Amino acid sequence: MAEFEPVLTARWGNPDAASIDGYLETGGYQGLRKALDMEPDAVIEEVKASGLRGRGGAGFPTGTKWSFIPQNTGKPVYVTVNADESEPGTFNNRELLERDPHQLLEGAIICAYAVRCHTLFVYCRGEFVWPGTVLERAVAEAYDRGYLGEDIQGSGFDLDVMVHRGAGAYICGEETALLESLEGYRGQPRLRPPFPAVEGLYKSPTVINNVETLSCVPHVMDRGASWFASIGTEKSTGPGIFSISGKVERPGNYEAPMGTPARELIEMAGGIRGGKRLKAWTPGGSSTPYLTPEHLDTPMDFDSVQAAGSLLGTKAMIVLDETDCVVDATLRFTQFYAHESCGKCTPCREGTWWMERVLRRMEAGHGRTEDIDLMHDVGQNMLFKSFCALADGAVSPIDSSIKYFRDEYEEHVRLGRCPLKDEGRPRLEAASPRSGGTTGETAQELPEGRELSLGEVLA
Amino acid sequence: MTEAGHLRVPQWQTGQLAPVAAAREDVEGPVLTGDARRLAERTIAKYPVRRSALVPLLYLVQSEVGWVPRQGMREVAEILGLTTAEVEAVATFYTMLKLHPCGKYVVSICTNPSCALLGGRALYERAKEILGEQCEHITPDGMFTLEEEECLAACDKAPVLAVNYLFYDRVSQELLERMIEGIRAGHVPEAARGGVPGELKDVSRTLAGMGSQTPPQPDTVPAGEGEGGGAPGG
Ligand SMILES: Cc1cc2nc3c(=O)[nH]c(=O)nc-3n(C[C@H](O)[C@H](O)[C@H](O)COP(=O)(O)O)c2cc1C
Ligand code: FES
Secondary structure, rough: OOOOOOOOOOHHHHHHHOOOOHHOOOOOHHHHHHHHHHOOHHHHHHHHHOOOOOOOOOOOHHHHHOOOOOOOHHHHHOOEEOEEEEEEOOOHHHHOOOOOHHHHHHHHHHHHHHOOOOOEEEEEOOOOOOHHHHHHHHHHHHHHHHOOOHHHHOOOOOOEEEEEEEOOOHHHHHHHHHHHHHHOOOOOOOOOOOOOOOOOOOHOOOOOOEHHHHHHHHHHEEEEEEHHOOOEOOOEEEEEEEEEEEEEEEEEEEEEEEEOOOHHHHHHHEEEEEHHOOOEEEEEOOOOOOOOOOOOHOOOHHHHHHHHHOOOOOOEEEEEOOOOOOHHHHHHHHHHHHHHHOOOHHHHHHHHHHHHHHHHHHHOOEEEEEHHHHHHHHHHHHHOOOOOOHHHHHHHHHHHHHHHHHHHHHHHHHOOOOOOOEEEOOOOOOOOOOOOOHHHHOOOOOOOOOOOOOOOOOO | OOOOOOHHHHOOOHHHHHHHHHOOOOOOOOOOOHHHHHHHHHHHHOOOHHHHHHHHHHHHHHHHHOOOOHHHHHHHHHHHOOOHHHHHHHHHHHHHHHHOOOEEEEEEEOOOOOHOOOOOHHHHHHHHHHHHHHHHHOOOOOOEEEEEEOOOOOOHHOEEEEEEEEOEEEEOHHHHHHHHHHHHOOOOOOOOOOOOOOHHHHHHHHHHHOOOOOOOOOOOOOOOOOOOOOOOOO
């Protein structure tokens, strides 16, 4: 990899960066200044030219999404920031919020300016009590300094921002469920079309973008579309933050150009823990099919990962080593989907429920060989049959584990127990070491959260 | 339908199954009075459409009562011009709205694979052992509710434990034991980020949007309410 200068995480080592002064001192709000000097449509063109694609999972081109917003419909335009991050294994939005909230805000303001929105909502995951508070403080500072409110920096552009807290539901990260939730309903996805760009929040044109996507935007405006497009690959431009967790030496968020090979990323994270052998990994959270050691040279961009039979998703690599049971991990993921299915669509609600039971039976050693094909079959009846992609995500770990680790399922049946556990109990593992340094080549030690010491906790 | 014993108990399912039976418990009203009523109106005014304030108002109820009883749902319904059933439909959807009396401290332990691979499940089992049979509902001393949590988006710090949704990184069994002892004795340790967690009521107030200073309100916030009570500090 050529010299890569961290972009999105550049301020992460600086504890002052979360304050507006710290942000301004390090070049903050320069992108916004440039944007406000341009026509809104020109901002959209610039973002289009950068090739930026959504980081929330689907990889939709961001500038194109903004250009779909119809103007002069007589209705207000809304922008909603998706800060509901809950895809298992994904944790870069949280750190972006905690360490550099103004970067997100700046991107969001630029987006609002481009699509002529005057009321912006941040839908913040409920469990993010602290990240949400950091963001709220940033919003208050931005009002105070004239980056929000009326006549932003003398441009005549007005924008109000509100942070709305979720209440614990993975599905509310799905964009239409998010809108339902924000409107005060159960967070259940809507049938599309109409797409949110036409009928979104309160039936008005709405842009929904992920935290990392919007965090890229100030840099696109500040340094230009062609600079942004020169990073990464032709069709997956820019830098990306890869969340790496599970059995690696230094789990953490690592920023690297899009298209960096998986092998390099795992090496950045210190390699497989304890010198063990890699067994399986997800490229983009639990909703993306597992890949195996033979896929390690896959460049982590949207197209290459798809060509390898999976999806880039949220760029969250969950790493399992040779001592981890794939059936067990798949069972736990499936429990997640069964719990998080909103219940609206039958294939998802029933499918995840039954899959969990079959997998539980399998892991407990009561499985039958036919169960393997049964699960594949149920999966086929779940795929692409629901309003949203939750069910498709639920099928990913199951189908891909059957594809690559069929023998492990068969071993469970043959032995009548999990071959990798002692007496059916999960082995005790030590906690992970300090998390990783995050910033690619120039990997630096980041200020960590407080380590709680035993001595300090009252004995 | 009969089924094999090993299928009957959802092994790694959270206490979230319990509330259904418990939802019949209730409290005497009114629960939203005086200040809380005014805060409710102010919250509603922040949104273009009143109904958007539904979840924030339920958090407000939780910040008054410590959980969301039917009486609270009735009052919220009345304020927003909805039926109680409409409010209940929403309240039952979200796991952070507690439909039964909860401990002052909700302890959530992540058992999603990235944490489970590094001891999250064992940590959960240990917590259950320490806190006793009823802990997934409420411990007899009213201090704790234990919940099995899905991925908390902090997998690099596995296994993750949260007290009222402030996170503690890389929690060992020993640390867990000491933490619980400490909290019981009135010493809540400072979280990895965000300071010392307040009680569930305090955190609910922050979640209701009371920690939010935006958009800036011309009328001043009553003393002590600007930063969401005791939580989070830092
Ligand atoms: C079940 C489900 C959960 C999702 N959760 C999130 C999430 O937590 N955060 C997010 O940004 N996108 C999430 N998405 C994707 C959103 O629907 C949407 O594509 C995204 O927010 C668009 O932003 P982007 O174009 O910037 O990526 C989820 C999708 C599905 C199907
Ligand atoms: S798996 Fe526990 S925080 Fe992500």
